[in-house]
Amino acid sequence: MxxxxxxxxxxxxxxxxxxxxxxxxxxxxxxxxxxxxxxxxxxxxxxxxxxxQSKAEILQIICFRVANFLLEHLEKVENNKQGAIEKIKTILRFHLWHMINNYEEVQVADREWRHLPEPYLSNFKVQRKNYRQRLAAIIEKGVRCKEVKPIDPSTAVLIMLHAVSGVESWHRSSQKISADQLEKDIVLILVEGLKN
Amino acid sequence: MxxxxxxxxxxxxxxxxxxxxxxxxxxxxxxxxxxxxxxxxxxxxxxxxxxxQSKAEILQIICFRVANFLLEHLEKVENNKQGAIEKIKTILRFHLWHMINNYEEVQVADREWRHLPEPYLSNFKVQRKNYRQRLAAIIEKGVRCKEVKPIDPSTAVLIMLHAVSGVESWHRSSQKISADQLEKDIVLILVEGLKN
Missing domain, CATH: 1.10.10.60 (Homeodomain-like)
Structure with missing residues (x-):
């Protein structure tokens, strides 16, 4: 990608x-x-x-830029004709590249959003929840039509998003594999499974 | 478990x-x-x-208790007769239950270890690195004997440990699945894969 x-x-x-x-x-x-x-x-x-105007304005711009970017992509994926597994792979890859290319912003949005002033804080929480629920809905649909193994969709979302946030350690590591390899490995472990 | x-x-x-x-x-x-x-x-x-004696002494006790507990378990797993996939499952399950049952301590060790005074800080870093390398060695052996899909072992470790740390969100969630279900789902997504 x-x-x-x-x-x-x-x-x-x-x-x-x-x-x-x-x-x-x-x-x-x-x-x-x-x-x-x-x-x-x-x-x-x-x-x-x-x-x-203020430090808070900057945080607000960062948080909502990241959130909007991910939500806009999710919307495109929801409306495309891929099956659940392909949709999940597309979202994982997008997440990963977004994180690699906009590393500081994504990390700040993820760690510091609790410092947003109202009404932005409430709005951001709603967007976060909305994103996770829509991602879970894709997985749930995949489980229903037996394309995806029987799993609790919210748990799968939680595991996937945390796994992608592991890119942080990758970013800091001196002995890095390439970003392409990282993409392949993340999709492999989360979607295809480790077992050969 | x-x-x-x-x-x-x-x-x-x-x-x-x-x-x-x-x-x-x-x-x-x-x-x-x-x-x-x-x-x-x-x-x-x-x-x-x-x-x-001090706040630092408490942090030191917490960090090394968590580290030792995980290292002792890893050593047992290294020496048992399971294949790589079963070893990985055993470690994932142990990690998860340790995190559920000793939630605050594990979180504190994971987030606050950078505040350890020397020489504990250096020692803790060595132990962390050692744990990850030994976990990677199990995966690498599995890849070599084709039991595990071809994946960069360090990346797999990074993804797995971050995924397990997602238990934090599970812990805070009001609509929880059971801990047994969480265990099943984590092993399923990380080892067996989502794809049916």
Whole structure:
């Protein structure tokens, strides 16, 4: 699968969001100050406010960009003509590449969303739940028509999403296999099974 | 598999460690003070020091108890006569039950080990790495004798350990499947594969 990059241009605002994602990832959202961010971007703290209103606004942009990107892809998969197993493979691959190509943003969305202010927090929770339920519905349909082994669909979603988040360790590892190999291995272990 | 409980008695020290694990889990190790712990245990802060030397000592006990427990089990599995697939299933099940029955301790060991003081930190890292390498060696042997599909063993370990850590979401979920069902589903998805 070709690399997937979220649609961004290099406006000043995008540079700020990129640097913020790196900082939120390294230090956590709470421990990152606007002063840290200004230093990272290489501007005065006051001038950040020409582009963004607050730290929370950046977190909000990051979280919803990741969520929307995954939801839009899920919608396309729901509407295509693949069977359940192919749909699941397509989603796993997309998830993986999205995570590889937008590593900091995905990690920040996944770890720091609890710091979103309301009403964004509630909205984000609803979107997360919605995503998982729709993924579970694909698996459930596969189980019903015996394409997928009898498994609790929510548990399968939980296992798959956690397994994909293992890409974090892969990312940090110095002795990496290639991203293509990682894609093959994740699909193999989660869909085809280890057993030969 | 019957519940696995680590071997503990209810000495005062064990009560302190239990309460500390709960606090480290809720607030994180760094944000937990000895005063918080004393309040949770229901004693004066000063009297904690009759049983333990420091917050770091508690973290050290928790991390190494978890690590030793998993390593001892791994050693038994390495020496038994099962094939690779059965060994992997046995380890997955053990991991899962250990996580269910000692939830706070396992979570704290997994999330907070970076706060261990030296030389414990280096020792813990070595043990973690050792565990993963030995698990990978079992998979590699299975791949070599064609019992296991061709997969990068380290990637398989990474995916499996992250998948099992998904039990965290299961633990927090209000609409849980039973622990037995969870065990079946995890083995099914990771070893047998989703595909029917």
């Amino acid at each position: 070709p690399p997937i990059k979220t649609n961004r241009n290099s406006t000043k605002k995008e540079v700020i969001i990129d640097k913020a994602a790196q900082l939120f990832m390294e230090k956590g959202f709470s421990a990152t100050s606007m002063r840290d961010l200004a230093e990272k971007v290489g501007v005065e703290a006051a001038s950040l406010y020409n582009h963004i | 019957p519940p696995i409980k680590t071997n503990r008695n209810s000495t005062k020290k064990e009560v302190i460690i239990d309460k500390a694990a709960q606090l480290f889990m809720e607030k994180g190790f760094s944000a937990t003070s000895m005063r918080d712990l004393a309040e949770k245990v229901g004693v004066e802060a000063a009297s904690l020091y009759n049983h333990i």
